[in-house]
Amino acid sequence: MEPQKAGAAGVPALAITELRKQYDTGVQALKGISLQVDPGDFFALLGPNGAGKSTLIGIVSSLVNKTAGEVEVFGVNLSRDRDSAMRLLGLVPQEINFNFFEKPFDILVNYAGFYGIPRREAVQRAEEELKRAQLWDKAQMMSRTLSGGMKRRLMIARAMMTRPRLLILDEPTAGVDIEIRRGMWKTLKEINAAGTTIILTTHYLEEAENLCRNLAIIDKGRIVEQGPMRTLLAKLDVEGFLFDIDGELPAQLPVIEGTRLVAADSHTLDLDMPRAMDLNSVFARLNEAGIRVRSMRTKSNRLEELFVRMTGDGAQATAVDTTPETAA
Numbered sequence: 533m534e535p536q537k538a539g540a541a542g543v544p545a546l547a548i549t550e551l552r553k554q555y556d557t558g559v560q561a562l563k564g565i566s567l568q569v570d571p572g573d574f575f576a577l578l579g580p581n582g583a584g585k586s587t588l589i590g591i592v593s594s595l596v597n598k599t600a601g602e603v604e605v606f607g608v609n610l611s612r613d614r615d616s617a618m619r620l621l622g623l624v625p626q627e628i629n630f631n632f633f634e635k636p637f638d639i640l641v642n643y644a645g646f647y648g649i650p651r652r653e654a655v656q657r658a659e660e661e662l663k664r665a666q667l668w669d670k671a672q673m674m675s676r677t678l679s680g681g682m683k684r685r686l687m688i689a690r691a692m693m694t695r696p697r698l699l700i701l702d703e704p705t706a707g708v709d710i711e712i713r714r715g716m717w718k719t720l721k722e723i724n725a726a727g728t729t730i731i732l733t734t735h736y737l738e739e740a741e742n743l744c745r746n747l748a749i750i751d752k753g754r755i756v757e758q759g760p761m762r763t764l765l766a767k768l769d770v771e772g773f774l775f776d777i778d779g780e781l782p783a784q785l786p787v788i789e790g791t792r793l794v795a796a797d798s799h800t801l802d803l804d805m806p807r808a809m810d811l812n813s814v815f816a817r818l819n820e821a822g823i824r825v826r827s828m829r830t831k832s833n834r835l836e837e838l839f840v841r842m843t844g845d846g847a848q849a850t851a852v853d854t855t856p857e858t859a860a
């Protein structure tokens with residue numbers, strides 16, 4: 533009956549089984565979610581507003597009571613041994629929640645003290661974490677004077693003070709500009725490379741694509757898709773391009789087998805083709821038809837497309853229809 537030793541080979545960093553949450557209001561925020569995150573993974577939880585991401589994170593970090601299901605952190609069952617599970621976990625919540633009238637250095641040292649870390653050790657870690665967060669020069673400033681991006685980085689530094697083996701971030705980059713976001717990605721990649729398992733929720737598909745090896749897409753309390761990022765992207769067998777054309781398009785466009793070619797306007801072509809097909813044959817046909825391509829762009833972010841497909845209206849119908857029409 534003893535919980536598996538944390539970190540034992542083969543024990544997932546996070547194992548969630550049939551997790552359900554019904555709030556007092558009657559809202560069913562989670563309708564039976566199962567997922568597993570491997571040690572060392574960088575895992576994204578994607579989903580639109582109200583999907584249930586924060587509820588899930590809230591349950592894992594003991595801020596929200598579950599209705600049913602099981603949660604294990606490195607083999608430690610959350611219901612049976614909450615304190616041990618919590619010691620393995622660091623949380624960066626959606627809202628900034630440190631005291632603006634404290635200095636970053638004190639915020640970190642006091643936080644560590646709260647977790648029973650001796651002061652000498654805490655002081656040393658605070659220096660390390662502030663340096664990693666590029667906040668060392670701000671260590672003794674009133675934290676209210678930090679910029680939005682700095683405040684976000686301080687939230688991460690604080691969570692790292694307890695040396696968590698699993699770091700969970702709820703929309704760490706919401707509302708920050710792309711430059712700050714990139715800086716935070718770098719920090720998170722470093723933390724992950726040093727061995728910490730990371731789970732984050734995000735609306736930014738670009739973020740998930742950039743950082744994460746595995747992901748789950750959640751919508752209306754259910755997982756609609758999960759797996760390696762690469763596998764999910766490969767499911768999108770159709771690629772879209774826009775061609776800018778020199779001069780006017782002919783009235784009759786060539787028919788290129790296996791593709792869908794339409795005129796977006798009098799000098800732009802819109803093409804959908806299987807990813808396996810090469811563009812040379814397309815260009816050859818356009819050439820024959822006397823159409824000269826001046827430049828081309830990819831039509832959309834593929835992950836974006838996947839997301840829309842999985843969570844949009846009629847998701848049920850399209851979710852199963854991932855096989856390309858051209859497949860044998």
Ligand SMILES: Nc1ncnc2c1ncn2[C@@H]1O[C@H](COP(=O)(O)OP(=O)(O)OP(=O)(O)O)[C@@H](O)[C@H]1O
Nearest residue numbers: 555557559561579580581582583584585586587588
């Ligand atoms: N404390 C609460 N009491 C009642 N209902 C709640 C509570 N918190 C969340 N909900 C509801 O549960 C559902 C899931 O909300 P949750 O905050 O988990 O979504 P989310 O995926 O984090 O969304 P967002 O991307 O907007 O942060 C929503 O319908 C929400 O209204």
Ligand SMILES: [Mg+2]
Nearest residue numbers: 585586587626
């Ligand atoms: Mg949320």
